[in-house]
Amino acid sequence: MKILRRVVLIFIIVVGLALAAGLWKVNRLANAHLSIQQDTYFTVASGTRRIALAQQLYKARLIRQPRVFQWLLYLHPGLTNFKAGTYRLTPKMRVADMMTLFASGKEAQFPMRFIEGMRLSDWLKQLRASPWIKHTLSDDSYATVAKSLQWDDSSPLEGWFWPDTWLYTAGTSDVSLLKRAHRRMVNAVNDEWNARDKNLPYKDKNALLTMASIIEKETAVAVERDRVASVFINRLRTGMRLQTDPTVIYGLGDNYTGRLTRRDLETPTPYNTYIISGMPPGPIAIPGLASLRAAAHPAKTAFLYFVADGKGGHTFNTNLRDHNRAVRDYLQTLRDKNEQ
Structure with missing residues (x-):
């Protein structure tokens, strides 16, 4: 009986030490800073599971221990509710912070600056050059843009877009941004037209x-x-x-x-x-x-x-x-x- 008790005790100690070591590794990974020197964008694809995410993060060199990362998600199920999207990661961010960000769904916002005095053709070139825009326009002709906006006015399309710094998330379409700018300019013109001086x-x-x-x-x-x-x-x-x-x-x-x-x-x-x-x-x-x-x-x-x-x-x-x-x-x- 004494021998059996000693074996059980040793087993408990060994398991306890193993669990303690595992928890230590998990906590160390959770609090480890991401292995990046500058802001980095990472996309969580729709339908991504825990194992696939671990491999993607490891391949992107954002984490070093994919197996320990999986244990982190098992022990903290709240971090597994990550949402699809493109996120901005910063050098001071911890692994746990990254997963909290993924779970929040707060995607990175990209600026598209449309400047007054430019032509619509200049804006279309900016849209075409942006890697985060979903390009749906077949070409940059005004006729194509007018058709996409369902522009039924007889007046030219030039000028009917509001100049501003427009924020958008990755995958936003070119037409979607143009529609936002167009609606804003239509409203502004209506306001000024109604308030204009007489005669x-x-x-x-x-x-x-x-x-x-x-x-x-x-x-x-x-x-x-x-x-x-x-x-x-x-x-x-x-x-x-x-x-x-x-x-x-x-x-x-x-x-x-x-x-x-x-x-x-x-x-x-x-x-x-x-x-x-x-x-x-x-x-x-x-x-x-x-x-x-x-x-x-x-x-x-x-x-x-x-x-x-x-x-x-x-x-x-x-x-x-x-x-x-x-x-x-x-x-x-x-x-x-x-x-x-």
Whole structure:
């Protein structure tokens, strides 16, 4: 009996030591920091089980002991409720923290910055270059985008997207992001249209957005936007042509070489405001809220002309004589800068 008791005692001790050693390994793994030196993205695929996850984490060199990791999940079942998605892991994160993140379902958020003044074609290139976007558009033509958005308006699609930093999770489709930006711009245009000053020479919301896009391309100086708007509004009211270079550049498309020539100004396009009267058929860029509000609430001025002053802003004038003098001053400023 004494021998049997000793054997049982030894067995209990051995098992106890083994369990203690196992628990120590599990706790050490749970509190171990991930083997990464910088932020890393890891995707938990839909339907992934514990064994498969352990092997994937080991293959990605995020953990060192896949078998011990499985025991961690057995002992802490709350960590096994991991959800499919792409997650951002940080160097200071522990293995237990990682599993808690997987269980939370809080996927990594990726930024897509759509900047005012850009064209829709620029945004489409950004979307196409993003590895985390689900690409569903067959090509980047405006016709394809319009069809995907079920755009049934007769006005051009350019400009009808809200500039912002849009956050999305991995696998979000390109069309989904465009729809969000489009809805936001439609709402903003509706708001500004309803609150616009009376008797503005806009026949519809597209004209308001078109004016906002021209203002966006003409000046980046916030305090000037309503004055720039006033120049174009005054021209429309008096029957003068808008004669704005950004519309000419837009109309030239890929034929624009980076420098406008006299030939360019004489080339007929629907957007050449040196040739056409009134507004071009649609926006030439994506405007921000400030330009949209300037188009809806232009300053009350008699200005008919403006030209760059060489210092980042513009000089505004009511008559051609003073405008020509301002142009000469601007050209002299450029010459002085080139001689320095």
